Amino acid sequence: MTGRLVKAIVVVALVAAAATWLGAGCGSSGANETGSTRTATPGKVAGELRILGYEDVTEPKYIGAFKKQYPDVNVRISAYEDGDDALAKLRAGFECDVINWCVDEPPSRLALKLGYLQPIDVSRIHDWDRIFPAFYKLPLVTAADGRHYLVPTEAGVTGIVYNTQAVEGVPDSWADLFDPRYRGKVVMMDFPATAIQIGALALGYSDPLHLSDEQLQAVEQLYLKAKKDGQFRTFYSNDSEIIDLMHSGEVVIGVGYPDNAARLQELGDPIAYTNAKESAMVWAGGYSISSKCKNLDAAYALLNYYLSPQAEKFEAEHWGYDVANQDTLKIVDAAQRKRLAEVGAWQNITVAGPPEEGYDKWIRVWQQVKLQ
Amino acid sequence: MSGGTPVAEALRSELSQRSVGDIRHAQPRPPLRHRARKWFGKHGGVGFGILVIGMLYAPLALLVLFSFNDSIVCSFPWRGFTLRWYSEAVSNGNVLSALKNSVLVASIVAPVSLILGTLAAYPITRFHFRFKGAVSGLIAAPIAVPWEITGVAALIYFVRVLHMSPSKTTVILAQIVVTIPLVMLIMAASLARFQRVLEEAARDLGASRLQVFRYIILPHVAPSLIASGLLAFSWSINNFEISFFNGGFDLLVPVWAYSTLRHAINLPVVNAVGTLISAAEMIVLAVAYVTATRRAEARTAKEKLEIFMGEVG
Amino acid sequence: MTSLSGDIVRNMARRSRWLTPLAFLASPTAFMLAFFAVPLGVLVATAFQHSSLYSTASGFTLDNFRTLLTDPLYRRVTVDTVVIATTAMVIQLVIALPLSYVLAFRAGALELPLLLALVVVDELNPIVRIYSWRMLLGREGIINDTLRWLGIIDRPLDWLLFTKFSVVVVLATSWVNYTVLPLYASMKAIDPSLLDEALDLGAGWRWRWRSVLLPLVTPGLFVAVILVYIPLFTDFATPGLVGGPSSYMLGNCLADSMMTTGDWGVGSALALVMLAAMGLLSAASFFLTKLKQIE
Numbered sequence: 001m002t003g004r005l006v007k008a009i010v011v012v013a014l015v016a017a018a019a020t021w022l023g024a025g026c027g028s029s030g031a032n033e034t035g036s037t038r039t040a041t042p043g044k045v046a047g048e049l050r051i052l053g054y055e056d057v058t059e060p061k062y063i064g065a066f067k068k069q070y071p072d073v074n075v076r077i078s079a080y081e082d083g084d085d086a087l088a089k090l091r092a093g094f095e096c097d098v099i100n101w102c103v104d105e106p107p108s109r110l111a112l113k114l115g116y117l118q119p120i121d122v123s124r125i126h127d128w129d130r131i132f133p134a135f136y137k138l139p140l141v142t143a144a145d146g147r148h149y150l151v152p153t154e155a156g157v158t159g160i161v162y163n164t165q166a167v168e169g170v171p172d173s174w175a176d177l178f179d180p181r182y183r184g185k186v187v188m189m190d191f192p193a194t195a196i197q198i199g200a201l202a203l204g205y206s207d208p209l210h211l212s213d214e215q216l217q218a219v220e221q222l223y224l225k226a227k228k229d230g231q232f233r234t235f236y237s238n239d240s241e242i243i244d245l246m247h248s249g250e251v252v253i254g255v256g257y258p259d260n261a262a263r264l265q266e267l268g269d270p271i272a273y274t275n276a277k278e279s280a281m282v283w284a285g286g287y288s289i290s291s292k293c294k295n296l297d298a299a300y301a302l303l304n305y306y307l308s309p310q311a312e313k314f315e316a317e318h319w320g321y322d323v324a325n326q327d328t329l330k331i332v333d334a335a336q337r338k339r340l341a342e343v344g345a346w347q348n349i350t351v352a353g354p355p356e357e358g359y360d361k362w363i364r365v366w367q368q369v370k371l372q
Numbered sequence: 373m374s375g376g377t378p379v380a381e382a383l384r385s386e387l388s389q390r391s392v393g394d395i396r397h398a399q400p401r402p403p404l405r406h407r408a409r410k411w412f413g414k415h416g417g418v419g420f421g422i423l424v425i426g427m428l429y430a431p432l433a434l435l436v437l438f439s440f441n442d443s444i445v446c447s448f449p450w451r452g453f454t455l456r457w458y459s460e461a462v463s464n465g466n467v468l469s470a471l472k473n474s475v476l477v478a479s480i481v482a483p484v485s486l487i488l489g490t491l492a493a494y495p496i497t498r499f500h501f502r503f504k505g506a507v508s509g510l511i512a513a514p515i516a517v518p519w520e521i522t523g524v525a526a527l528i529y530f531v532r533v534l535h536m537s538p539s540k541t542t543v544i545l546a547q548i549v550v551t552i553p554l555v556m557l558i559m560a561a562s563l564a565r566f567q568r569v570l571e572e573a574a575r576d577l578g579a580s581r582l583q584v585f586r587y588i589i590l591p592h593v594a595p596s597l598i599a600s601g602l603l604a605f606s607w608s609i610n611n612f613e614i615s616f617f618n619g620g621f622d623l624l625v626p627v628w629a630y631s632t633l634r635h636a637i638n639l640p641v642v643n644a645v646g647t648l649i650s651a652a653e654m655i656v657l658a659v660a661y662v663t664a665t666r667r668a669e670a671r672t673a674k675e676k677l678e679i680f681m682g683e684v685g
Numbered sequence: 686m687t688s689l690s691g692d693i694v695r696n697m698a699r700r701s702r703w704l705t706p707l708a709f710l711a712s713p714t715a716f717m718l719a720f721f722a723v724p725l726g727v728l729v730a731t732a733f734q735h736s737s738l739y740s741t742a743s744g745f746t747l748d749n750f751r752t753l754l755t756d757p758l759y760r761r762v763t764v765d766t767v768v769i770a771t772t773a774m775v776i777q778l779v780i781a782l783p784l785s786y787v788l789a790f791r792a793g794a795l796e797l798p799l800l801l802a803l804v805v806v807d808e809l810n811p812i813v814r815i816y817s818w819r820m821l822l823g824r825e826g827i828i829n830d831t832l833r834w835l836g837i838i839d840r841p842l843d844w845l846l847f848t849k850f851s852v853v854v855v856l857a858t859s860w861v862n863y864t865v866l867p868l869y870a871s872m873k874a875i876d877p878s879l880l881d882e883a884l885d886l887g888a889g890w891r892w893r894w895r896s897v898l899l900p901l902v903t904p905g906l907f908v909a910v911i912l913v914y915i916p917l918f919t920d921f922a923t924p925g926l927v928g929g930p931s932s933y934m935l936g937n938c939l940a941d942s943m944m945t946t947g948d949w950g951v952g953s954a955l956a957l958v959m960l961a962a963m964g965l966l967s968a969a970s971f972f973l974t975k976l977k978q979i980e
Binding site: 384417420421422424425427428429430431434435438446447488489491492494495498499501509511512513514516517518519522524525529545546548549552554556558559560561562563564581592593598599600606607610612625626629630633642643646649650653654657661664665 | 705706709710712713714716717718720721722723724725727728731780783784786787788790791792793795796797798799800801802803804805806807808809810811812813814816817818820821858861862863866867868869870871873874882904905907908909911912915919936939940943949952953956959960963964968
């Protein structure tokens with residue numbers, strides 16, 4: 001009897017001890033920071049900087065120069081895969097200083113509505129005036145109240161990726177994705193904001209972000225009929241997927257980015273990219289400052305860094321993105337310059353994103369499409 | 373040895389009424405197909421087992437193979453053998469810190485849940501007491517809750533109620549919540565049917581519960597114990613949902629992997645890291661196996677009881 | 686030597702005081718109470734509240750449950766998921782039962798290494814699953830290529846991948862290690878001489894299985910189903926990756942309500958319903974199997 005009790009007590013004690021030790025470790029890893037939001041010495045940027053963003057934000061080659069410039073800043077990253085996941089974390093009470101995401105993602109819009117972001121003092125952003133003018137009109141960059149909640153650093157267009165040998169001519173219309181000639185060899189993005197918008201443009205609606213209920217119904221019917229005819233091989237949510245599908249020949253045409261075609265060309269595949277004539281759908285990403293930010297000096301330092309031509313150059317060359325800072329064109333080679341200059345030519349941008357109102361109806365439609 | 377289920381009783385009484393020799397002599401030599409079936413039954417079993425396990429490994433094996441392929445797509449034709457994905461992986465600070473954190477977390481989660489889960493399984497299969505249903509229900513419940521929900525609910529609890537910042541600690545605690553029922557259920561399956569008469573005989577002869585556990589139960593459930601521990605370890609390293617929601621600013625491998633796959637060029641690096649992790653698990657597996665076989669000799673519980681009885685006198 | 690008789694059984698009953706189980710259960714129960722009971726409470730509370738990103742309603746409500754019961758989306762998704770998950774579960778058992786039998790009784794020295802090798806079958810990230818399965822099941826995949834080479838088919842089979850078939854196949858093979866483990870664990874507790882005696886008496890494998898083995902592994906079967914059925918139900922990565930355009934299961938529904946629509950009220954209600962269903966099912970099957978055995 002004593003043996004049992006002793007054993008049980010020992011185990012409970014061990015667990016309690018472990019919990020206490022872990023709890024102490026937790027305390028030292030930055031829990032319950034009560035430091036002031038300003039650093040002690042004005043002008044000296046130091047302390048912890050907590051980022052919620054994609055993992056590549058702290059890729060060594062991307063952020064290396066920042067760390068060298070500000071060695072006293074402890075950059076910490078909480079990585080996410082999908083903006084929706086990040087928003088769920090924020091909603092549950094997660095706190096951070098800087099958030100990296102895209103303006104075409106629903107969660108960034110919602111975060112603004114829910115008060116998780118604070119306005120950015122653009123006078124503290126050195127290169128703010130050097131940004132391509134087209135970016136200023138984007139949601140979050142300039143919100144409805146006229147203030148700025150995001151510093152854009154990267155962008156791109158969404159268009160049509162296709163196999164030049166399997167597809168006749170240049171399929172430059174969204175309607176080509178519904179062409180029966182390509183039955184069973186089309187891939188669509190598994191993302192309601194993009195899919196519904198494309199469907200609306202394919203039906204010829206001029207204002208895809210303001211659809212009436214009848215128009216939304218029509219888009220739903222378009223997709224349901226296409227599915228019944230076996231038009232789509234699958235819906236994808238990841239760059240690697242579309243590259244794999246096109247490379248292996250499972251699909252010959254689909255929604256994608258110029259970078260997808262570039263990678264496939266590197267592999268020797270006859271794949272090309274084209275913008276759709278109905279409209280070039282633009283996505284853009286950047287950095288916001290959280291309303292609970294505890295280190296504003298470091299946050300602004302980071303935003304300035306990411307917007308600087310050096311950092312932008314890395315994004316353009318390594319990931320094939322378009323950049324926001326016009327000065328970047330001065331330090332890249334001729335081929336990149338030509339590509340990046342296209343941003344200046346963007347006229348009527350349709351942001352590849354959710355509508356301001358009624359996105360839950362779009363989500364519902366897409367659920368129905370996937371269910372049938 | 374008496375006792376056991378009615379079926380066992382029936383078989384034994386059958387046997388006691390005849391001798392095995394009688395039965396064998398009573399039958400003529402079995403035809404070839406019976407002999408073949410018996411041989412196949414003896415050796416085919418292991419072959420079948422290896423074949424099935426091999427087939428289950430096939431998707432994983434393909435990924436390991438392509439982690440050495442000089443291409444960002446997992447597709448034939450083969451483009452050449454390369455180790456660059458591995459060198460990219462080990463020279464990436466994010467990967468190394470993620471690996472370190474994940475292994476640390478798993479190394480705490482696995483033993484704690486193994487101990488607590490087994491502690492819970494034993495009384496549930498041995499005793500009857502009030503609230504047994506409620507307690508076993510509470511401990512087993514996390515199995516039925518989807519991980520993303522447990523993750524979010526736990527995050528809300530940690531941040532808003534306990535005022536803790538998400539960190540490795542919260543990940544460890546939340547993961548243990550889910551792995552305890554895992555271990556408990558597997559160990560309960562192992563302990564439920566064990567011939568308790570051996571236990572009770574030993575108890576009657578004066579053995580303490582600790583001695584009973586060490587000499588009679590432990591050798592028999594050792595494989596299940598080791599397997600559950602390994603399962604909890606592997607689960608902890610690979611689990612995304614709990615790690616994501618309860619993780620703070622320390623990178624963990626599955627979170628890193630999901631996030632880095634945003635770029636297609638990172639696919640082979642993820643495969644390389646996955647292979648490294650599988651290799652690490654194989655090493656842990658080998659260590660566990662060697663430890664287990666060295667300590668456990670091939671004795672049945674019966675023989676141990678006899679030895680023990682001899683010692684007690 | 687004390688003879689083993691009914692006295693032992695009576696002593697066993699007398700020893701079952703509450704102190705002994707308490708000593709064992711104290712730490713696990715305390716841990717669960719500390720770190721699961723409250724999150725569970727949060728879950729229950731959220732299920733009864735309006736909590737959506739796209740609506741401004743707030744406060745107590747039963748609407749979440751009403752939505753689950755009346756919305757045809759949930760009905761349809763549940764039916765689909767039950768069919769797919771049950772098929773996958775059955776296939777898993779068909780694979781796992783012989784496999785665990787082999788491991789428990791026939792593997793000899795290879796028993797532990799094979800078991801442990803099985804336990805660690807799991808890739809790092811479900812996303813990469815799609816690539817290996819595409820190589821196996823795709824239009825230019827190994828199976829299609831082999832069938833065409835053998836002349837059995839002219840054109841590749843489309844339905845091997847990106848259909849409900851591939852979802853079932855991938856689900857059935859992804860969780861086998863969780864199914865085998867409890868089955869193996871309960872088989873180990875069986876005295877192998879029992880089976881050998883049956884063999885010597887001339888019993889065929891069918892009789893041995895049905896009348897001897899199956900009743901004795903019921904606890905393992907029970908645990909295997911509890912462990913795996915719910916993850917099969919709530920898996921959202923597999924249908925999303927290999928399910929093709931018709932890939933909407935309960936797991937996707939749940940993930941959508943937690944992330945995309947942010948309707949935590951409905952998501953929590955769904956989780957509670959599944960928890961309750963699982964509880965009822967396990968209680969029912971527990972009592973059913975208990976009645977079958979006369980201990």
